[in-house]
Amino acid sequence: MRAAYALLERELLRFFRQPNRLIGAIGQPLIFWLLLGAAFHASFSAPGIGETYAQYFLPGVAVMILLFTAIFSTISIIEDRSEGFLQGVLVAPVPRWALVLGKIGGGTVLAVLQATVFLLLAPTVGIDLDPPALLAAVGVLGLVGFGLTALGFCIAWRMDSTQGFHAIMSVFLLPLWLLSGAVFPAAGAHPWLAWILRLNPLSYGVAALRHALGMEGAAPLGWSLLVSLVFALGMFGLAFKLAGRSAKGDLR
Secondary structure (H helix, E strand, O other): OHHHHHHHHHHHHHHHOOOHHHHHHHHHHHHHHHHHHHHOOOOOOEOOEOOOHHHHHHHHHHHHHHHHHHHHHHOHHHHHHHHOHHHHHHHOOOOHHHHHHHHHHHHHHHHHHHHHHHHOOHHHHOOOOOHHHHHHHHHHHHHHHHHHHHHHHHHHHOOOOHHHHHHHHHHHHHHHHHHHHHOOOOOOOOHHHHHHHHHOHHHHHHHHHHHHOOOOOOOOHHHHHHHHHHHHHHHHHHHHHHHHOOOHHHHO
8 A cells, every 4th residue: 555655645745746737727718618508509409408508518618627647647657658667667576456556546635636726616617516515526526536536547558659649549538528418418319329329437437427527427426426436446347457467469
């Protein structure tokens, strides 16, 4: 656990020494929220949802921040490999689960901190954010953030370059967010698209966060939390399995 905590602390220190990462992780989603919230303010209408688009889009933007932070934190795995740090950790008398937990834990803490800062803007669009709601939202953010960071770990572990990671982000991670109910509700969508939203595990994370904020979710709260938990544990298990392999690729 001390090794895992040391790696977690290293991720936090790297972040606070690079404040431009905060701008990248929060700045772009904030701009999206402001621009799209204003653009669709008068035209947004979804069956059974009595919300403005700024209100509807807010949980989705919080999840987008989680996704961006997961990308920025796990891309450091590729940098650590090229700098030789990862090889040093792999040959040290440290269990692989400590490496996995430390990297994913650090990314999760950063993701939750940044998304929570953004959620403090909720009262500006008429969403009540009392202490119980904020606490529930932070819990959901931690669960979803852990799953996304673990997913980023799995992708980055076998990558050789940051360019390849960005390509995966463009064709897989961003569509994963776009098709999660973060940008538009599943109600009224084309049947084939509605099925994609139902099969997307991130859809349930967005739904759980909406419930935590006192809004209507696309799926029941209990089911949303269960799917999010299974996704997080599954991604962590896969990350541990990848990191535990004694393959030449681990030390390249």
